[in-house]
Amino acid sequence: MSELSSLTPEQVEQLLDSLHEFHENYGALETLLTGKSERTILDAFGHFLRVFPNKDQRDDGAPETLARAYHRNNIPFALLMGCYNHTKETLISLVSGDLEEPVDHFSTINHWFEWGKQNTAHHYMLLETRKLNPIPEAAIREKVLIQCYVQWLEEINHAIQVDLERFPLVLAQKSRFAQALRYPESLLICLDLKICDLIQEQHRLIFQQASILYAMLSTRRYEQAYLAYQEIQQKVTQMFNLLGTLYFESQTNRIYRFFSFVQASLYLPGNKYFCVVNLRGIRKLNKLYGNETGDRALKIIEDLLKQEFEQHQSWMIYTQGISGDFYIMSYMADVEQVEQLLERLEKNTRDRSRQDNLPVEISLQTHGISLTDLRELTTENMHHLIHYLSLHLRQPGSTTNTIEDTPEQAENMLQWMREQYHKSLNLRNMLSEKAVDIFVQPLVTLDEQKRIHAFEVLGRFRQEDGYISAGIFIDDIVSMGLAAEFDKLILGAIVYQTEGLVRITDRLFINASAHSLENETYIRALVEAMNGPLQPFEVVIELTEQILLNCIDLVYRLHNEYGLNFAIDDFGTGYASLQTVIELALRGGIKYLKIDGSLVRTLATNKASEQIIRITRQMAQELNLRTVVEYVETTGQLDKLVDMELDFGQGYLLGVPDLVPVWQGKLNYIKSKQGSNEAIFPGLI
Numbered sequence: 186m187s188e189l190s191s192l193t194p195e196q197v198e199q200l201l202d203s204l205h206e207f208h209e210n211y212g213a214l215e216t217l218l219t220g221k222s223e224r225t226i227l228d229a230f231g232h233f234l235r236v237f238p239n240k241d242q243r244d245d246g247a248p249e250t251l252a253r254a255y256h257r258n259n260i261p262f263a264l265l266m267g268c269y270n271h272t273k274e275t276l277i278s279l280v281s282g283d284l285e286e287p288v289d290h291f292s293t294i295n296h297w298f299e300w301g302k303q304n305t306a307h308h309y310m311l312l313e314t315r316k317l318n319p320i321p322e323a324a325i326r327e328k329v330l331i332q333c334y335v336q337w338l339e340e341i342n343h344a345i346q347v348d349l350e351r352f353p354l355v356l357a358q359k360s361r362f363a364q365a366l367r368y369p370e371s372l373l374i375c376l377d378l379k380i381c382d383l384i385q386e387q388h389r390l391i392f393q394q395a396s397i398l399y400a401m402l403s404t405r406r407y408e409q410a411y412l413a414y415q416e417i418q419q420k421v422t423q424m425f426n427l428l429g430t431l432y433f434e435s436q437t438n439r440i441y442r443f444f445s446f447v448q449a450s451l452y453l454p455g456n457k458y459f460c461v462v463n464l465r466g467i468r469k470l471n472k473l474y475g476n477e478t479g480d481r482a483l484k485i486i487e488d489l490l491k492q493e494f495e496q497h498q499s500w501m502i503y504t505q506g507i508s509g510d511f512y513i514m515s516y517m518a519d520v521e522q523v524e525q526l527l528e529r530l531e532k533n534t535r536d537r538s539r540q541d542n543l544p545v546e547i548s549l550q551t552h553g554i555s556l557t558d559l560r561e562l563t564t565e566n567m568h569h570l571i572h573y574l575s576l577h578l579r580q581p582g583s584t585t586n587t588i589e590d591t592p593e594q595a596e597n598m599l600q601w602m603r604e605q606y607h608k609s610l611n612l613r614n615m616l617s618e619k620a621v622d623i624f625v626q627p628l629v630t631l632d633e634q635k636r637i638h639a640f641e642v643l644g645r646f647r648q649e650d651g652y653i654s655a656g657i658f659i660d661d662i663v664s665m666g667l668a669a670e671f672d673k674l675i676l677g678a679i680v681y682q683t684e685g686l687v688r689i690t691d692r693l694f695i696n697a698s699a700h701s702l703e704n705e706t707y708i709r710a711l712v713e714a715m716n717g718p719l720q721p722f723e724v725v726i727e728l729t730e731q732i733l734l735n736c737i738d739l740v741y742r743l744h745n746e747y748g749l750n751f752a753i754d755d756f757g758t759g760y761a762s763l764q765t766v767i768e769l770a771l772r773g774g775i776k777y778l779k780i781d782g783s784l785v786r787t788l789a790t791n792k793a794s795e796q797i798i799r800i801t802r803q804m805a806q807e808l809n810l811r812t813v814v815e816y817v818e819t820t821g822q823l824d825k826l827v828d829m830e831l832d833f834g835q836g837y838l839l840g841v842p843d844l845v846p847v848w849q850g851k852l853n854y855i856k857s858k859q860g861s862n863e864a865i866f867p868g869l870i
Contacts (some may be wrong), residue, residue, distance in 0.1 A: 356392070770810055
């Protein structure tokens, strides 16, 4: 053979046999290829080898056919390129000995195969760009940072497939993602500066790789371009995973993250405004028209806030509080923008209440204040800030949709906070192990036996002449951000009195605030106690309805991760969505419904109270929940509740709150009188 114008059938078969052997040595036949898929690939390579060397018969579609064969069978690009290189080397060794000028023909063969490789790589990459990008789950798909990358990938794919001139070749710091990284929600999810730096560095590397991809595409070096494209895909997937984790964590810990952002934003330049949004007369609305109407009204506000956020996420962020209120934080916006936002919210709320056929037109109360000149805001002051704005809304004749934006108004707020601070100092002095103790009150079965089922733990402050209920101070404790500290002290008192408690019960009901559930220190202390001194007890955490509704994701997490079980306190008069209660019950998160005491107190005079209790009992039975009725104070109430087949009762008739040693003495006395190891109530104790 003097020149290489075409390959003989025998040479093609030799090359295909060699390629089959290469597959075996590579391990492809064990892990990647079946007999059928290899046959498809060998046929495609055979076609390429038969038509490619001859310029007159060359089929420019052969590289595309080869690319499709490998891509359709999910064969990695690296193996495709490896097969090309192996076949080229085999062909050189096969024919060079018969050629008069082997060096020249080596150059010719190398050129032919490089042309084939680049064209095949190009078609393989085109097929890859038509695949679905690694888009995250629907829950975070619409988040702005995710969307920035989804759109950017779509632009790259379009440029590769259609028009390279439209390749999104921009500097990382000038990109839409870099701009969106300065939005309030973006700052919220990466408050940790190290995480922010990590995201920015990952973003820079991705855009650097995009520049390499563009350079390779422009020079038609498609093999290298494909590798650069794959590197981008991998790095973007890593970015999605990181952002997805951050978004998910912020959603399940929303209020804590929101407050942390407000505090951190004070160190950033630019205007900052904080607003409280309240549904006017929510308690009256629930009382007159039922909780479902109140829930629908709150849902309207949340929907409208979400719409505003989607349109203005470059400068605003919001969250729902724990008492049916909402908080808005604006960053880098003018006061006029915030005031217009509040005006739209109020107008649209009224319009939506009419459109949704609510039985009454609902309206909002909103008030805000500038934080621009504030230099620091502690967690305690954060609660003071909300309390300050909420007090303004409750004042008779107060105006709404206003923003306190003058230096005098800011000074008034700071002076109020200083007074609260001094007040909190006195309260803090009360929050010590020496000043806090626990009382316990029994939950008793509502049957003939009247046996003790559990004890609820109640906090008390020691005084020189006795004890004071913590309930007297609980609003101040919460408003000053001391709830988690107080609950932790109560937990410590429970652990300290474990030896006495284990003698009177094996089940404890413990109250916890929303702030405590969001406090990692408290949760860690609770879990350590349950795995240690409190192991002999079944521990049930009591939550009010409104805390449950606003901390639903957190309740799920605590139940799944730590096995915590919950009771819904004050059920029947709050804000909880019935659907939320059902979902929690089906997942095993809650075990008890504690029916609000106001229903028991009006049992004899209000037919509706009896009906609500009966409906609650029926629902609880269907969900496998136990019912507890509070404030059982008369024998008439007790007889009625027993007749209604409620599970447990709690109240002064069945047992007054008292110290643990006192209850030890009471139960020992009852057991000695009855000659039994189990205390059965004879009546008032």
